[in-house]
Amino acid sequence: MLTIKDLYVSVEGKEILKGINLEVKPGEIHAIMGPNGSGKSTLANVLAGKEEFEVTSGEIIYEGEDLLELEPEDRAKKGIFLSFQYPVEIPGVPMVNFLKTAVNEHRKFRGEKEFTAGEFLKMMRQKEQLLDMNAHLTNRSVNEGFSGGEKKKNEIFQMALLQPKLGILDETDSGLDIDALKTVAHGVNALRTPENATIVVTHYQRLLEYIVPDHVHVLYNGKIVKSSGKELALELEEKGYDWIKQENGV
Amino acid sequence: MSVLVEKADLSLKYTGHYNDVKDLLTEGSSDILNSKRNKAFQDFVMQGIPTRKNENYKYTNLQPQFSPDYKFIHQREKTELDLNQAFRCDVPQLDTHLAFIFNGWYYEENRSVGQLPEGVILESLEKIANEKPELLEKYAQLANTEEDPLVALNTTFAKDGYFLYVPKNTKIEKPIQLINFLQANKDAFSTQRNFVYIEEGADVKMIMCDHTLNLNSYLSNSVTEIFLGANAHLEYYSLQNQHNKTTSLNSVFIHQEKDSTATTLNSSLHGGLIRNNLKFILNGENAEANLFGMAFIDRKQHVDNFTQVIHAKPNCMSNQVYKNVLDDESTGAFAGRIHVVRDAQKTNAFQRNNNLLLTDSATMQTKPQLIIDADDVKCSHGATVGQIDEEALFYLRARGIDDKKARLMMMNAFAHEVIQQIKVEPLRDRIDELVDKRLKGEVARCHECAYNCEC
Secondary structure, eight states, rough: OOOEEEEEEETTTTTEEEEEEEEEEOOOOEEEEEEESSSSHHHHHHTTTOOEEEEEEEEEEEEEEEEGGGHHHHHHHHTEEEEEOOOOOEEEEEEHHHHHHHHHHHHTTOOOOOOOOHHHHHHHHHHHHHHHHOOGGEEEEEEETOOOHHHHHHHHHHHHHOOOSSEESSSSTTTTOOOHHHHHHHHHHHHSSSSEEEEESSSSSSGTTOOOSEEEEEEEEEEEEEEEEEEHHHHHHHHHHHHHHOOOOO | OOHHHHHHHHHHHHHHHHHHHHHHHHHTTOHHHHHHHHHHHHHHHHOOOOOOTSSTTTTOOOOOHOOOOOOEEOSOOOSSSOHHHHHOOOTTTOOOOOEETTTTTEEEEOOOOOOOTOEEEEEEEHHHHHHOOGGGGGTTTSOOTTTOHHHHHHHHHHHOEEEEETTTTOOOOOOOEEEEEOOOOSSSEEEEEEEEOOTTOOOOEEEEEEEESSSOOOEEEEEEEEEEEEEEEEEEEEEEEOOOEEEEEEEEEEEEOOHHHHHEEEEOOOOOOOOEEEEEOOOTOOEEEEEEEEEETTTTTTEEEEEEEEEEEETTTTEEEEEEEETOOOOEEEEEEEEEEETTTTTTEEEEEEEEEEEESEEEEEEEEEOOSSSSEEEEEEEEOOOOOHHHHHHHHHHTOOOOHHHHHHHHHHHHHTTTTSSHHHHHHHHHHHHHHHHHTOOOOOOOOOOOOOO
């Protein structure tokens, strides 16, 4: 589904990612862990198409296509979804309009009939239950006045509405209390199918107790320095990132 | 030197014109209007057409606008068309008391006003000045000719416009809608003078729409004086939708007594050059004034909003929110003055001006000004000039919404804060739609008139 080959990425002339290789197959969950500043969020944002990240070499093939050639909106419509670490507040854009537009852009792209307002609302109410979303939130402007936890839930709620092939969760657990964490994890798990895949970017092992990964990668200083099964997350939790730093000669 | 002569010539052109048409101006006009002309003319001569040296007109150069050889419309002209027939308001469910004003003159055959509550008068200013001069005792008391040359010029030429009187404790349920049409067979200069007297406890909503019916150049110089009695309530919506060869100069004065509330909301959707002067005097305790404005301009259009709120008594509240979206090489200006006079304690006065520049060549000048002579007041002002938030744009695009649509959503969101202040629901829906069309670059005509003027 996704193949990243020897990816180098710079931001404002500073090299952040230094040769990333990653292979994600349908049905898999990959966790990308690493200390702060290792490049985890950069990787997530590059996949979504954020422009200030400059790919200096390497390639990303998504479903047989050169992903780097695609605009962010086209990536989204082809099934890539980034759950933002810091969801943006957009005063004046009502949630419902935003969600309906996004869903209908996806439907148009797939050649399906656009939802009417009534059809959309019905669908939305169902997904609200999945994420235990308070209905009043969808009456507000996008993320406006949402608590940290509500913002993160709202990201997974959008994921439920858009049903991506590849979900990328960028530090979705940060700022969540344990109940919200469980709800979010439940949402992510409920959305799993044998055809879609998830990349979970996280600093802590905590989320991985609820979203169990098939593969865990440790990103350090712009490179994946360790890849293994889910047991690696536990080992990291126990030994801390200093273990990785020492192994990599710092 | 030659430039100076040219400028002097320009003012001379208007002073010369006054001497030529003096008789025409006084003919048929009441003493109330005529008695103000000479003084107003002297004040105009003293000030001249404003140049950029005039601090209040620093960002709006009116010299080119006054240069063309306009036809002056100092007499009521017969219209060839029946405006009642020609105009079909296509705003669904907008049920109003509707009257037309043609080139600054109150249309004689207004038949769409409908049944107004008892005692309410909506009429031609000229007619009321002649027939019920007692209702115009306060004429020209707010519009000071010494302070503004445009007001002086208007008072010099003033012959007609609309007159509205609402007696004590009268609530008019339906909004009063006044539609200004400009249409002449050549470039024309129109003068419109309006007077509104709302007595104690009355409640009125007004909707003003400015339109042009063909593509000639127009300069419209209007002055409106509004007196709002104690505990009276006014909502005043103005929709400016003309074309690139129009110059729209509007001076609105509102005088409020205690416990009254006035809300003005100005939407500039289209026009070559628009200058809105809006001056409030809060002259009774607990009066509240809300001033909202939004403008959407492109190409070489220019919009300048100039507000002044005088807090003359304690415990009053004023709130201003002005928002502009500027595209292409358009230019905008906002100047907002809040004056809290001595002893106007417990004043609350707020002001905000936010601007969205869509290109590098669009420019905006914004100037807040607070003059505070009392010590127990809450005043704030803020201004921003910026571009579309790239983070928010990326967020929308990352959900599959294309760049163009995402920008449009953001621009609509920007305007939304002002649009939602429109309390007349069908009007709000319509303006929402017009703003959306305007932002999409589609020509947004407010109505479907019978003229197909393509303007």
